[in-house]
Amino acid sequence: MRAIVVGAGIGGLAASLSLRRAGVEVTLVEQTARFTEVGAGIQLAPNATRELRRLNVLAAVAAQAARPAHVSFRTWSDGSEICRYALGREAEDEFGAPYLVVHRADLHRALAAAVPPESVRLDTVVVGIDQDDDCAHVTTASGERLTADLVVAADGIRSAARQWLFGEDEVVFSGTAAYRALLPSAEVTDLDLPPLAVWLGPDRHFVHYWVRRGELLNVVAVFSTEEAAQESWTAQAEPGEQLREFADWDPRVLSVLERAGRVHRYGIHTRTPLKRWSQGRVTLLGDSAHAMVPFQAQGAAQAILDAAVLGDALTDATPADVPDALDRYVRRRLAGATSMQARSARAGSEFHLPDGPEAEARNARMAAYAAEHRFMPQATAWRAKALDD
C-alpha cells in the first residue's frame, strides 16, 4: 500500500507516522523548502499525548515541553482566581497520558525526526489531486505526477485540496484576533505567574503558559474585532498596539504585554464544518477538514487524533479496500471534530462575556464545577480514544 500525504505540518507528520505503523509506504510532500521555527505554543491534552505515545514520539515531545500542574481561570481586572482545575500528575493518572504544553517547533521537530528523511519531499507544491478507480494522483508545480493508492490532504486551514474535492469554500473570519509573543522566563519571574492561566474579560481573554521546559512564556492575548485581520503566523503587530487593546487590565497582564519583544498579530479563522471529508481514495485531515478557533486548545490534538484513526482504519487494508477504509476513518472522526469546532466557538463567547450578571453567573458556574470536579468540563473529551479498548 502506498500513500501520498500532502503537507508536513503537525497533522501530515503524525499521519505519515501512523500510516507507516499500519504498514503503508508513505511519501510526504511539503511546499516549504525547509522547516523553520515559526509559531509559538500548542497545548496537548491527554487525548493527543496518548496517540503520540502510540507513535513512539511522546518521550521526545515531553523532553521539550512543560507540564502545568493546573490551569487557573482569573478575572481580567484584578487577577482574582475564579477557579482552578488539575492538569499535572492527577490528570495523567486519571487519563493515562500527560497534559503537555509545547512550542510548535519542538513538537514539529520531534515528529519530523521520526519520519524517514527519504520519504519527505520538501520544496514541492501540490497543484492538483485527481483519481481513478485504482489509484490517486498528485500533480506538483514542477509538472510531476505522483501516484499512490490513497492521498491524504493535510494542507492546513487554507487547504486547496478541500476546494478540489468539495468545491469553493473559503476560510471564515471568527470575529477575533490575537497578539502572540514568547518571552524568556527570566524576564517575568517577578510576576509570580501560574503555570497556565486564562484571564477572562469583556470581549477579550489572555492566556499564558510556559513552553520549552519552562524557558519561555507563551502569551496569547485574544480580542474581538470586526476588522478582518490577516491569518498569518508571521505578521507583526505595531509597536505597543497590544497595550492599547488591554489598557485597563490587571498590572501583571500589562507587565507581560509591555515586556513582550516581538509581538505577532493574527486573525483567527475557521472552516465551515463539512458533511464528508473523503471522496474515493482522497481524504482531508486536520485543519483542512475542521479548522477551529483555539479556545479549547484542541486544534493540533484533533489533527493528531485524525492521524491515529486513519492509521487504524488502513491497518490490514488492501488497495481495493481504500475507499471503505477512508469512509471508516471519517465515520470515526467527523462527529467528534465537528462538535469540537462548535465547543471551541462557544468557549470564546463564554470567555468574552461583559461584566455584570452574565459574567458573574459564568464565574459562579465555573467555581461550582471546580469544587465538585478536579478536571475542567472539556476533560470529558480527553477520554476520546483512537482505538476502542
Ligand SMILES: Cc1cc2nc3c(=O)[nH]c(=O)nc-3n(C[C@H](O)[C@H](O)[C@H](O)COP(=O)(O)OP(=O)(O)OC[C@H]3O[C@@H](n4cnc5c(N)ncnc54)[C@H](O)[C@@H]3O)c2cc1C
Ligand atoms: C508555520 C505554522 C505555524 C503555526 N503556529 C502555530 C502556533 O504557534 N500555535 C497554534 O496553535 N497553531 C499553530 N499553527 C497551526 C497548527 O499547526 C494547526 O492548527 C494544527 O496543528 C493542525 O495541523 P495541520 O497539519 O492540519 O495544519 P498545519 O500545521 O497548518 O500544516 C499544513 C501544512 O501543509 C503545507 N501545505 C499547504 N498547502 C500545500 C500544498 N499545496 N503543497 C504542499 N504543502 C502544502 C503547509 O506548508 C503546512 O506545512 C501553525 C501552522 C503553521 C503552518
